[in-house]
Amino acid sequence: VQLQASGGGLVQAGGSLRLSCAASGRSFSRYVMGWFRQGPGKEREFVATISWSGGTTHYADSVKGRFTISRDNAKNTVYLQMNSLEPEDTAFYYCAARADTLSTYTTSDQYHYWGQGTLVTVSS
Numbered sequence: 001v002q003l004q005a006s007g008g009g010l011v012q013a014g015g016s017l018r019l020s021c022a023a024s025g026r027s028f029s030r031y032v033m034g035w036f037r038q039g040p041g042k043e044r045e046f047v048a049t050i051s052w053s054g055g056t057t058h059y060a061d062s063v064k065g066r067f068t069i070s071r072d073n074a075k076n077t078v079y080l081q082m083n084s085l086e087p088e089d090t091a092f093y094y095c096a097a098r099a100d101t102l103s104t105y106t107t108s109d110q111y112h113y114w115g116q117g118t119l120v121t122v123s124s
Contacts, residue, residue, distance in 0.1 A: 001025040003115030005095045010121045011085055019080040021095030021115055029053075029073040032100045035080045036108055037091035038117070047093070048080060049104040056104055062088075085122045092117030 007019040021033070034049040048059045048069040057069050066085075071078040078095060096111035105111065 001028070001031065001097055001113050003095050003097060003113055005093065005115040005118040008093060008118035008120045010123065013086055013122055013124050015085050015122070016081070016083045017085065017120060019082065019093055019095075019118060019120075021078045021080075023076045023078075023097065027099070028076040030099060030101055031097040031113075032104055032111075033069075033071060033078040034096045034098075034105060034111055035069060035078075035093060036096060037089075037093045037120075039088075039091035042091070044094070044108055046106045046108070049106060050078065051104050052101045058104055058106060060106075082120070085120075087122045087124045090120060090122050092119050094118075 002024040005021045035047040036044050038044040050057045050069045054071050066083050068081040094117045095115045097113040098111045
């Protein structure tokens with residue numbers, strides 16, 4: 001599967017952005033999807049994950065209550081709605097996929113496919 005992330009940009013603190021990740025190939029609905037981010041001088045970190053059905057989600061503590069992950073299997077797309085953005089959210093955001101219908105995953109080494117990053121910059 002190939003992943004294409006989009007939706008990044010420059011936003012003021014307190015603002016919102018919605019990232020999208022479009023997947024090519026078949027059987028998107030059988031993939032666990034995740035979002036990760038890597039800020040300047042930082043290691044890549046987990047942001048959110050969603051099960052194949054959309055029924056299970058998990059979030060990093062740093063984004064819980066502000067970010068929402070969702071998916072539309074008919075459109076082969078996963079979304080990350082980001083509200084109340086903070087300068088600390090500035091990073092490249094990456095979507096990732098793993099062929100799995102059993103669980104969700106929160107570490108990058110558990111994902112098999114990665115999209116290119118989309119840059120989110122939050123100004124103070």
